[in-house]
Amino acid sequence: MTDELIARAAARLTWIRSRMALLADVRERFAESQPFAGHRIGMSLHLEPKTAVLLETLAVGGAEIVATGNHGSTQDDIVAFLRDQGMTIFGARDDTLEQHHANVASVVAAEPDILLDNGADLVAGIVAAGRGAQIVGGTEETTSGGYRLRDELADQVPYPVIVINDSPLKAIGENKHAVGQSVVESFMRITNLMVPGRRFVVAGYGWCGRGVAHYLRALGGKVAIVEVDEIKAFEAALDGYRVANVLDLADWGEVFITATGHPQILGAEFFDRVADGAMLVNCGHFPWEIDVPALRALATGSTEIDTAIERIDLPGERHVTLIADGRMMNLAGREPKGNSIESMDLGFLLQVLSLEQVATATDTLVAGAQPVPDSINREIARRMLATMKADR
The missing domain is CATH 3.40.50.720 (NAD(P)-binding Rossmann-like Domain)
Known part of the structure; x- marks a missing residue:
């Protein structure tokens, strides 16, 4: 059964990967620059095909990956594929909410030093475990997580967290x-x-x-x-x-x-x-x-x-x-597809370039929640316009 899941995911990813031109370009650069060498990235984000391409990109850049999905949206074939690629992945589609919380705790227990978060679950786990000193920094994907960082978790995060949802491109x-x-x-x-x-x-x-x-x-x-x-x-x-x-x-x-x-x-x-x-x-x-x-x-x-x-x-x-x-209906419902491939190519390029800045230029950032640097937004906007051939 596991082999069937891996084969199904591989077939799906062939199509998804071919439509994510922005990440393809940065993968080539990361293969040489290795911005995440020596770093363990802990992730809590929907485990679906487009996210798999994101994780592949980070791994090409030298990252060790420890990850879990979000409750109710995990796709089991993607989990099997990523495990087969040597990544440490927790979770399954039919996990209970209690099991999901245990999966998040497992990622925290793996002692990542960079976080890729969705809903600030990992940051909250790091705070509860008293492990903030070991974190270089991270990113937060969502509006909901941004609210938590600036409210519930305010003044408890001594490292930079770039809120991807603050980017006008993501908006x-x-x-x-x-x-x-x-x-x-x-x-x-x-x-x-x-x-x-x-x-x-x-x-x-x-x-x-x-x-x-x-x-x-x-x-x-x-x-x-x-x-x-x-x-x-x-x-x-x-x-x-x-x-x-x-x-x-x-x-x-x-x-x-x-x-x-x-x-x-x-x-x-x-x-x-x-x-x-x-x-x-x-x-x-x-x-x-x-x-x-x-x-x-x-x-x-x-x-x-x-x-x-x-x-x-x-x-x-x-x-x-x-x-x-x-x-979340579009990811937890029947036959989930989530957001379009091209939009997630853009959104995940925001992720990887922000994480690159966290890993290689932490001194340019401040502690706590903050927006995506303007230089990254503008670079990605130029790349997206070129990919879209918007001048034609």
């Missing part, structure tokens, strides 16, 4: 266009329902929320926005969306999609009001934006339709449909 290329496209495509694939004419409520008008709303409306969906930031709400209104409180939209929306990075956006009061038959979807990193425990506590019964669709019965002869158990 535009990956969050708005790639997340927007993949969330809408995943909704259509998982539910087999049409978008045109359906009423959608998108909670959050950050870059991901903007993208989801944009692609829903482009396909004919009716879209309302929930946003607590007055300026973003104003922008959403000028962009032509209905803007209201989530409770006021509870009996209007047919599909509710959370994209905020914050917990309990859809909670008990919302569940008391939501219209019969509504669908609940999350595309944020953590499975906390929909308060699934509160929903289950309120439920009078449930039926698993398939691995990604669950009917949950509520008082008053109502029901809602929960997609992917409230986890």
